[in-house]
Amino acid sequence: MSDELLEDELTQLTRRGLFIKGGAAAAGLTVLGSPAAALAAGTATTIKVAVVTHGDTGAFWSVFKKGVDQAAKDMKSHGVTVTQQYTNNDPAKQASAINAAVGAGANVIAASAPDPSALKDALTKASKKGIEIITVNSGLGAFDSLPTYEVHVGQTEDVAGQGAGKQFKAAKAKKVLIVVHEASNSGLVQRANGVKRVLGASGVKVLTIPDAKKDIPGTKAKVKAAFNADKQLDAFLGLDPDVTIPCLDVIPKGTKAGTFDVGGSIKEIQKGRMLFAIDQQQYLQGYLPVVFAYLYRSNLNTVGNGKPVLTGPGIINKANAAKVAALAAKGTR
């Protein structure tokens, strides 16, 4: 679809949205607090979207931010304005940023929620005011009960784990060693369980290394020992490139290796030291909520039907590594 065409269609959507708004008001269907009421009360020309995440300015979130930036640019002509806040893993700061967004008259709030309970009050309050809530990246399922909850945009750990499992299956791996690099991180365990669902419990061995990232030499020694202790192992999956890449030095030759998240792994994939990386495509997590917000506010379109919109797992392997590397250089992958 050409940009022009897209723009045309979006303009139409706007018109249709305005029509619905008028129709709903005329039919006297407005109920205070309902999305329709918020819709009718909102100004016809601007849709204010507030993106409030727990992210930092690191590699991962800078790609996310590029997605938001691009969406803000693309949607500007449709009267969408976007604000962004990155609260650096500080739940209290994130909650107050959400409150501030409510105060500033946001129509839609897109928030990540690694710690849902910390944001519960702020998001409930926002929802009561008729502000639509979209969760991004993390927080799946935590706010389903809010009256204005729209959708989750992210990658579920289980599905992503299954994606990794399928890659190993295609490569005819028999038994994969998965390093869980933080003890009692439920997300990491879910990833491992996703792999198990594809390869079966006997095709997976989980090695938990508490605080692996703080003692990388020790982590390498343990991975080496694990391969030595179980000769059936012929594949390796790290759940963080900072763990996976150093361990490539110590896994036996010919081991099929993969990782979660991209980091520096594209280079290793091109060198043939790694088969694949699971990419959760956080650019989409930044881009899509702004578009979804616009489509809902202008056209009452909903997506996902109560299920999350999955942005991953995107697979990076030798076939697309060079292209992705070029995109990564532009900061969008």
Add this chain to the structure above:
Amino acid sequence: MGGLRSSTQRPEASMAETAAQPQRGDERLIRVGFLPRLLTRPDIGAFLGAVAVFFAFGYFARAVNWLGDPAIASGWTDQAAQYGIVAVPVALLMIGGEFDLSAGVMIGSSGLLLGYLTTYQDLNIWPAMGLVLLFALAIGFVNGLTVVKTKLPSFIVTLATFFILQGVNAAGTLKLTGTTAIQNVDSASGFESARRFFSGDLTRWDFKVKVLWWIGLTLFGALLLAKSRFGNWIYSAGGDPVAARNVGVPVVRTKIALFMMTSSVAALMGIIETFELRSMQAKEGVGLEFLFIICAVVGGCLLTGGYGSVIGTFFGAAMLGMVQLGIVDAQWDSNWTYAFQGGILFAAVMLNTVVRSRAQRVR
């Protein structure tokens, strides 16, 4: 602190002295019976523990030939050296009556600094290492000076250093690289030639050069403690600093020197890791400070100072290395690692308490 013995006497010697007949001349040269001397040594608990753990995994991990395969030993010695190198000055510092909670994070700080100097300032690896050591000595000096001048507990002072360094590591690395690690340090000039001194493989079983550093530093620390005047000062500064000062021991200088030793050996560890990994991550080393302290405590060092052993600390590190790798080799669920570490710490402290009270009784 103190009270166990007169301040300038060295505990091992004083115990030994009572086990044998007191004699004229230098007390350090007294020859005493083997068994009584052995049973009152602060490091006996760690030694016996290490032997027990070694043979326990010899049984539980017999499937991989734990006792006989040198490749297995290269694995756990690698891990043990990871703790044992910095544990040497940490033990000396504890005997001197102080803690350094910044010893772990210093590994990351110095590795990141080395990476910065070589990849961003294009410095040759050798002068860069020199600058890293100077930086570490400065941090140790500040730690030591703050502790002795303010008389605040070193626990608090170095906790502050710990947080400051951790923040600088995280924020600085992110600002510099946009990610959480400095990569491609091996592009530095002189990297490969210097690497074999710090992180080569010694044999076809992959024993690491790091293990030699561990053994070498342990011998140096043990000799320093046992045979030098500075060793005497360490014991007395930790045992009873007031009494020590009264008999002319330069307590302030001794403590500052110990802090500087600790931070510079931590920096050495950071250098070794940078050579090994060819990169350095912002989180590296955080949390290891407690493992160093565990090595020292298992090795017989008292939290109150004035008592302990570098040799014992060596066996403490060996034990932790064996447990961490042994759990993997025996194919147990590695989630248990922390529980095992706690169990060892508990058992060692109990045993050490028995040994010490026995030593006092003999006295």
